[in-house]
Amino acid sequence: MIDLKQEEGHTVARGFPDHFLWGASTAGHQVDGGDTTSDISFLEHVQPTVFKQPAGSACKSWERWQDDLDLVSGMGLNAYRFSVEWARIEPEEKVVDQSALDHYDRMVDGCLDRGITPLITLSHFVCPHWFGAKAGWFNPDAPSLFADECLRVLKVLGDRVAMAVTFNEPNLPRILSTGALSTQAVEAQRQCLEVASRKAGVERYRVGNVVIPEEVEQLELGFRRAHACAVEAIRSQCPNLPVGLSLAVIDESYVSEKGKALAQARRDACYRPWIQAVQGNDFIGVQNYERETMGDQGPLAAPEGVDTSESGAPVCAGSLVNAVVYIRELTGLPVLVTEHGVCTADDQVRSRFISSSLPPLVDLARDGFPLLGYFHWSLLDNFEWISGYDMHYGLCSVDRSGGTYDRTPKGSAQTYRKLVAETVI
Template sequence: MMSAVHFGVATADHQCEAFDPRYPDIRDEWEKLAGQTPRGQATDFWNRYQEDVRLAAGLGCTMFRISLSWARIEPEPGVFNQEALDHYRDVVRAIKEAGMEPMVTLMHYVWPLHIDLLDERFPRRFHAYAEKVAKELGRDVRWWITINEPTELVFGFLKPWWQHAYRMPPGLSADATSHEQMESCARLMRNLFRANREARRVLKEHDEDAMVGANPLILGIPTWIQNLMDYRAIGISSLEHLASHGHSVARRTAAKKALHSLLGPIPRILSFLPTVLAADWWNLGLAGKLAHFICPADCVHQMDFVGFDYYWGIRPYHLQAIHRLLDAGMGRFDLAPVWCGALERMLKRYQKLFPHLPLVIVENGSVVTADGVSRALYLEQHIQVVEQAVAKGVDVAAYVCWSITTNREWGLPAGPGTDFGLYHVDLDNDPELRRQPTPAAETYRRLIAASPTRAARPTSPGRAARPG
């Protein structure tokens, strides 16, 4: 029997909710210090969520992903904002009343200013936050994301030589050595695994049927390269080994910098790909394949589904396009290589790695045009891959398109090259923030309606059954 797939859309708190000076998060401070584009009003989802929920329902969606602003919910250590929790309960119930399953993310790239991800107390702090959320929302939410794209958070502590600054907060001091950067990454990875474990435990305590996971961002690189990187990651045996590995990469940096002007992107590709951070380390850890100093034994298998984000990829023998994958990580989405075949490979990979768990494509989508491919065509190609995989017996529980509307793309200027929205919003010039359908919205509606695998809407505002 084929699994039933929830087709959905998504938002995120920092990218869609208007800035409130009472509750700044780490990214608000980062954007200000780095001179990046602030979120401002964003799409004002805080006040206009009902409109966006209606738009999603009109597309035929049966899932709507949101994230919670931890900074709003816990503005001071141990002090919880009931008004914010009540608001998010209203959002969740609006989603359910519209016939969709809410998927709720606890931490989507941002956290309160009083939180330190490297602090050994971070997992306990995350536990307390998750426990409060579970008490308030647990009865209405089944699908949870603990930490959005944990694999990307390392770039707040690691600065490759070709970048002039850290890609995201919090950043280390300007004179941090490669050894210190790798050591910080190891501490972060361990803390993220522990925080995921703590959040899952408390969510399952409140609802044993809760489906809890995370969504690492996966690059579509050739299988042989992925296998090589994963093999190297699995071979890391100690913190000293990891740090010395980072140091050996750094020793080669000077030569590669000198060659950069002659060989273009090749030196930075050779600098990044050999590192453990280029591996699929989150899922390798949860599968029990990493050393326990990175993923402790009691953190293994702490998941109810295999979630991942996929946007861009290259064909097996088009290695010259790898540099465009790295550029996409820096916000050059319009040139990012589009290849749906990598999504097919990932679905097969995770079915083999976690044979008893459903798969969830937590994020997939495109800017207006990437690699010469329109967003509408992008969706057609990738959803066809999902349909074919399900027909072959792959248990895909959900496909969530990023995103329902234009949003603030992490400090980047608004424009076609940073706009992932099915509904366009002119963030800078339209004071009414009108939602205007793009051609891709109609394409997505048509694809959902025609899908032989789509999940049925819940028959009541209550919880829907597990698809399949």
């Protein structure tokens, strides 16, 4: 476990933290494969669906998790963040699959055997199919159901994991609803949920990452209530285990007074509602991928000549530190970078991004900023939700087309390894 307590009035000398976590992140549905009992796998197979293709075998990490841990160790990293999938553990309501809990038990031991600190995410968007059929996070019973799942997991893993993240990016639907989705995309999501409800034979089939705008506020309320219940449950089982949640954080910038007002309005909508929800938590996770620069009419296109991601966003190294500092100022909590990366098929872009993004973060930590660690997204090229396999975030490629699912570290993995090794402790 990680002790996050600091003596009041203690002055931190310049120097890199002794227990800084250098890691990589993954999520179960995106890498495991063979997921047949979750809400997202159900949505992937309705027609019409918003998902370009089903996750299918993904990266076969359910079978090849030891290979994944060897990759983490081989990069000289000391931590790994992965999700514990509720749909695997409770595939039917009140029916617990002990073999799934045993699987995660082995994964945690596998981390420790390699000198890797394990961190778990308890809800990385995906939930059981039966939970979605009960309206998901809109169900008044959802907080207690999730708290039961957290207790179930922590009774098995809580003595060995270092930190627990309750929710992954529960503010993402709000970010997407503030202009990131086209009218056509919103309508496609609406149709997908309507078809899913009919197919499941329920009035309201709902999930955490396919959301229609008019339901965002109610969804966030469900997330916040469930987070509070989860924190209480986790602390009752593991009182010394650090717990928090992670937020998606765009580095909002601007070039005019109107742009400044737009950027501030976006911040007020996407982040401020979470200030009260995380008070008393042990840390706040930050997941940053991009900067968005506002002009008078809204977000500006990427300038000519700069690297861009597969989504068309400019690749901005400075966005990470700006996002970290902003969330620290907003919440007052120690910060853990739970995700940071770039979707690109050009690995040289990723290498340049790592080389330019991380040194300022290291300087921040050396200067006494309460930064707990950095986790790159992702360890593998994996399933990226509605985009299927068209977006490439991985430090390692996966041979899906050849059917071997062999992992191959890219040059960016070596770039990351070198930077970690050269960081003076």
